[in-house]
Amino acid sequence: MDCIFCKIVAGEIPSKKVYEDEQVLAFFDINPASPVHILVIPKKHIESAVALTEEDNALIAHIFKVIGIIAKEQKLNNGFRLVSNVGADGGQTVKHLHFHILGGKQFGESFG
Ligand code: AMP
Ligand code: ZN
Numbered sequence: 001m002d003c004i005f006c007k008i009v010a011g012e013i014p015s016k017k018v019y020e021d022e023q024v025l026a027f028f029d030i031n032p033a034s035p036v037h038i039l040v041i042p043k044k045h046i047e048s049a050v051a052l053t054e055e056d057n058a059l060i061a062h063i064f065k066v067i068g069i070i071a072k073e074q075k076l077n078n079g080f081r082l083v084s085n086v087g088a089d090g091g092q093t094v095k096h097l098h099f100h101i102l103g104g105k106q107f108g109e110s111f112g
Contacts, residue, residue: 008027035105048097
């Protein structure tokens with residue numbers, strides 16, 4: 001499958017990893033939009049948040065737990081923005097579910 005993030009999971013494309021376990025990988029975004037910009041992905045290929053099924057319930061709960069662990073490790077104690085773009089209108093460019101952890105700056109109320 002021609003998926004950049006599956007290739008990162010397989011080690012075929014390098015990444016700057018911040019967290020890894022059997023189900024989840026997190027790495028720094030190559031084009032950071034904030035001082036801390038980390039992508040958290042399931043190792044399993046899931047196209048986006050709307051492609052999740054009942055089977056993924058435990059996985060998605062685990063991803064949110066990992067997001068909390070990473071935020072603590074990155075000292076984002078004052079908060080961060082958590083984003084998951086879905087589809088063309090959502091601005092999703094990589095069709096493998098991912099959560100952006102955007103931190104290290106104060107975001108406004110605007111979502112652009
Ligand atoms: P989205 O636009 O929500 O699909 O986000 C995709 C993100 O993946 C963008 O912020 C890109 O900068 C990031 N990205 C693309 N290729 C790589 C890569 N090889 N390593 C790290 N981040 C990447
Ligand atoms: Zn993939």
